[in-house]
Amino acid sequence: MKPKGAERLRPDAAGLSRAAAILRGGGLVAFPTETVYGLGADACNDDAVAAIFDAKGRPNFNPLIVHVADMEAAKTLVLWNVEAELVARAFWPGPLTLVLPLRDDAPVSSLVTAGLPTLAVRVPAAPVARDLLAAFGGPVAAPSANRSGQISPTRAAHVIEGLGDRVDAVLDGGPCSVGVESTILGLYGHPTLLRPGGVTEETLEKLLGRRLAERHPSEAISAPGQLRSHYAPQASVRLNATDWEPGEARLGFGDVPCDVNLSPSGDLEEAAANLFDALHRLDATGAEVIAVSPIPHVGVGVAINDRLSRAAAER
Template sequence: MSQITTRTLAPDAAGLTEAADLLHAGALVAFPTETVYGLGADARQDHAVARIYEAKGRPSFNPLIVHFADLDRLRQVVDWTDAAQKIADAFWPGPLTLVLPVKPDSGISKLVTAGLDTLAVRMPASEVARSLLRRFDGPVAAPSANRSGQISPTRAAHVLSGLDGRIDAVMDGGPCPVGLESTILGLTGVPTLLRPGGITLDQIAKALEAPVAERKGTEAISAPGQIRSHYAPRARVRLNAAEWEPGEATLGFGPMPCDLNLSASEDLTEAAANLFEYLHRLDATGARTIAVSPIPHVGLGIAINDRLSRAAAER
């Protein structure tokens, strides 16, 4: 693709207006959410959505999440259910995405759904994201603002390191507080956890007052973020390291000597917020291997381990 000038916008009135105008014109604008930075395009414009896939180098069979500012607009494009309303009441706006049947007259580009009859939808909690969505006044398709398969961006600098010259603008709203992509819940049949995230399976089951199934890794892709090798640095990632080996960049958890520590106090929320930022930093050292100490596989640790296992997967 041809090189373009990527502008950096402030999250003020002028920056929000410029970002919304760019989106209406079919341009690509990266913006912060509470989870990670998203690469936004008007979800109704085929050409704009195609540019997302081109800029990221993303496989066209991998669907996109569409972001909305308000529930009324969101319910116009998907078949809404009682279960969806319970989840919305409990967690929206927030870091949870729902996969629901898309309406035939939704107006959403077919490229967004990657040929599926469902649509992944979300209402982000980030005030910058919500302000942009309100200013734009329409649905915005926005996967993570990085090259496909690489570490997700939690700062504007991460976006520019991979997409400078490939997108039109990035809105710098500072670091993302959650640091992991949204939980994805399928509601086209039995409620099914399609991707773990900041909202846990137990929290969802409690809100629904019903059990929640989990997607098997062998099933066909039904939502964003299910490709086996994903969120990967250039370096090889070695998981569950009981001890460090010479020459490795080291990522710890709990009290221990290491290059960077996700949380010396073993706080999983802190670890999730630091994960992608610290992978970016360790990868920038040029180390051939990043060794990661074990992370408890409970609560938010399930989502952290999901991202790490994809980062470590064979490419």
């Protein structure tokens, strides 16, 4: 168990230097990406990676994403191909994770891959994440910085509330701009959408010139974010609510009466950026049920509905 309370670091030169030193020493540092806050550790240190699973209470069969500074760094860890080059040039840095065959000489801990022959890698766009990777100088394994299965954090306060006694430091870079985890694209066979996210399926298909396959829910876990129950508040979640029951906390979208509105104007990107913070806020009211307005299942709305459906799943 970590000492009570994590160091809260500013994303300046001193804070970044301190965060990198903690990572080099095998510690855990939460840091903001454009999607959510990640719980980072040296991806090549078995003990440090094991500490991620311990801090989150994460099952060890659930693999981690490794964050790297650039495409060349990714190529030292995975077997690159033409499609990876195409999508990485289009969307990196950014909210897209690629799952590719692991190189035999890749130095990452086997705990990162959960024993799979593939590795999930991405180059984040958030300046604080990029500055931390540069200061550290190596790959950083980083799932979302929350207890396993609970609401993802998009602000430093969310991390401190959930993991304050389980993480060494939090780099406070303010709120995350995208607000839902990265899209995960499998490129170890036919291109497969393993998790919807900030880069839409339609955009990827247009770039690749062919339809993506989709992972069947009954298939074994092959990437993060595939557990049936995930991103869940303490309250139960009722989806597609067009009316409200007494005592429910009301999460709205569009021009509807509610307690918290993801986007009064019906903007899906705004809704995605606000999703997890809104769930944190409503859960803090102590309501037993959070009722959610219907969200259009188009564009980034697909990712929003994916997160909400997992939040609403039986636990």
